[in-house]
Amino acid sequence: MSSILVVYGTKTGCTTSIAEHIGATLVDAGWVVDVTAAEEKPDPSAYDAVIVGSGVRAGNWHGPVKSWVTTYAQTLKGMPTAFFTTGLTIARGPESADEVRAYTDPLVEATGVQPVDIGLFPGMNDLKKLSLPERLIMKAMKVPEGDFRDMDAVADWTREVVGKLGAE
Secondary structure, eight states: OOEEEEEEEOSSSHHHHHHHHHHHHHHHTTOEEEEEEGGGOOOGGGSSEEEEEEEEETTEEOHHHHHHHHHTHHHHHTSOEEEEEEESGGGGOGGGHHHHHHTTHHHHHHHOOOOSOEEEEEOEEOGGGSOHHHHHHHHHTTOOOEEOOOHHHHHHHHHHHHHHTTOO
């Protein structure tokens, strides 16, 4: 049976719940799965495949996730790896997919890790979880407040990507 590591980074918890849902979807399908924050520095070499995800702030993945991918780039290049990105930009609709997909490009270019797929998921904007300067910026930009996560889409992507990871 294949084992899959799901690694994530988040600021407000949005990406945690998406990573956990990916993990639960994989477990329900019979896979052995560990879901771990990038800050815990899990070693991917013990797994058959890896899924890595991050929320986006100011057009960038979270630092701990970028550091984790950079640290383990050689290992990840030798195994099936998928990425996912969460953020409010994708909540605007399919027309924003290229913009959100581009948030991952600098990491791919810097590390050479070529994901088999990149999932793009709407996030949430809970102003209470942000610092005062962040709240002011979000309000000035008129970013809608709310939870835009679509867990059915997360599960659908997970079931699709597992075949690309070779975990069958």
